[in-house]
Every structure is written in C-alpha cells, then in structure tokens.
Amino acid sequence: MKRSAIRIGLLTPAFALATWVAGWWAVPLLGGLWGLVASRREWPVLSAAAAAALGWGALLVWGAFQGPVGLVAGRVGPVLMVPGWLFAVLALIFPALLAASAAQVTVAIRTARRAERVEKDT
Numbered sequence: 553m554k555r556s557a558i559r560i561g562l563l564t565p566a567f568a569l570a571t572w573v574a575g576w577w578a579v580p581l582l583g584g585l586w587g588l589v590a591s592r593r594e595w596p597v598l599s600a601a602a603a604a605a606l607g608w609g610a611l612l613v614w615g616a617f618q619g620p621v622g623l624v625a626g627r628v629g630p631v632l633m634v635p636g637w638l639f640a641v642l643a644l645i646f647p648a649l650l651a652a653s654a655a656q657v658t659v660a661i662r663t664a665r666r667a668e669r670v671e672k673d674t
Contacts, residue, residue: 559594560603567607567647576647579604583651587658597655604651605644612643 563586570578583600590596615621622636629639 556595556599559590560599560606563599563603564606564610567604567651568610569607571607571611571647576650579608579647579650580654583654584658586651587655588662590655592659596659597652600655601648601652604647608647609644612640 563582567579567582570582583604586600586603587596590599612621621640625636625639625643627636629636632639632642634642
C-alpha cells in the first residue's frame with residue numbers, strides 16, 4: 553500500500569505537468585504509458601486514475617488562486633444542467649476515466665502478448 557501511495561505521489565505531478573504543457577490529450581498518453589511499464593502489483597489502472605484526478609485537482613486549486621474558478625464552475629455548471637460543485641467533481645472524474653481507460657487498454661495488450669508468447673513456447 554505504501555509503495556502504491558509513493559507511485560501515485562510521483563505520477564500526480566507528471567499528470568499535472570503533462571496536462572499543463574500538452575493539454576488534456578496527454579492524460580490518456582501518460583495513462584497508457586503507465587499501463588505498459590507498471591507491474592500488476594502496482595495496480596496500474598487505479599493508480600493512473602487516482603494520479604490523473606489528483607493532478608487535475610492540483611491544477612484546479614492552482615487555477616483557483618489565479619482566476620475565478622468558482623465563477624466559471626457556477627456559470628458552466630448550469631449550461632450542463634448540473635450544480636457548480638458537481639461540475640468541479642466531473643472535472644476530476646474526466647481525467648481519471650481517461651487515464652484508467654488508456655492504462656487498461658495497454659495492460660490488456662501487454663497481457664495478451666504475454667499469453668501469446670507462453671502459448672508459442674508450449
């Protein structure tokens with residue numbers, strides 16, 4: 553558990569920095585990369601989701617100090633027919649789902665390739 557927390561702690565700034573530099577599409581790229589390099593014990597899907605949400609949460613907090621995040625959430629939320637606070641929650645769920653999906657795809661590909669190699673060897 554402690555190792556997972558350390559990995560999430562290291563992944564979180566990576567997701568935040570990647571998003572800040574390259575935009576939202578960097579989240580599935582980084583999540584997919586994590587799914588390729590992480591071992592099964594590191595819970596790659598869950599750790600990618602948690603780190604992406606925490607990274608975007610950090611960006612939202614930083615943005616709150618730079619500008620009117622609350623005002624934006626209050627105005628955009630009703631456009632989507634949700635309260636402003638729910639819009640903020642959705643803003644954290646979005647990167648978590650992107651990262652988790654990409655990590656799951658790459659884990660599945662890696663597992664299938666490993667199974668093919670085992671099958672060829674037998």
